[in-house]
Amino acid sequence: MIELDDIDRALITALCEDATQSAGALGRAFGLSQPAAWRRIKRLRDAGVFEPRRVDLDLEQLGFGVTVYLGIKLATKGRVSLEDFERAVAAIPEVQTVQHVLGLYDYRLRVVATDLPDFERILRRRIMTLPGVGNVEANVLLSEERLSGPL
The missing domain is CATH 1.10.10.10 (Winged helix-like DNA-binding domain superfamily/Winged helix DNA-binding domain)
Incomplete structure (x- = not known):
């Protein structure tokens, strides 16, 4: 520190x-x-106080009108390694963040899509086919306010 x-x-x-x-x-x-x-x-x-520089994109302007937060509970942690799941989910471009969390779910994903049918396609063809996926809960983002300033 x-x-x-x-x-x-x-x-x-x-x-x-x-x-x-x-x-x-x-x-x-x-x-x-x-x-x-x-x-x-x-x-x-x-010292690592600043994250690497990046550009914040306006997802709506780029055609991504839907953001969904997914809670994912792995079916059997013994049969699939966390690394296998993380590696597979990181290969999905629509997944913007992957968070390993403690609680009801094992992972929290932030997924962007052009619209709800596009999200359904991503969910069915990409997310649900990931190794070890069990229960999935989706929360569609309605609005987001950014908190300005540092901690």
Whole structure:
């Protein structure tokens, strides 16, 4: 775990609000030189505080109008390894996240589809044929609000 001071926390907050800000602009905002701000950001990145950079896509604009969260209970954990299930589910492009969870289900998947018939096709042909799949519960996402800012 990395030790953070007030400037580190302020940099994290500012980058969460707008990750495109330059080290120079951040330095000016927090009374640092551009190299000093860059070194702090690099230290935070190297310590794993920031996830690798990625682009957040607007799924609706790309034609994915349905998001479904699936709870999956494996039928028999002894006969199929968790690694086999995880490897197989990771090969399905419509599955956006795979979470191994504790509780009623063994896994929680976030699946995107163009519409409900497309989701049904994905469920029948891809999800239900995965090794070890037992019970499946689907929850269709109706709306989503993003929480802004860092923890």
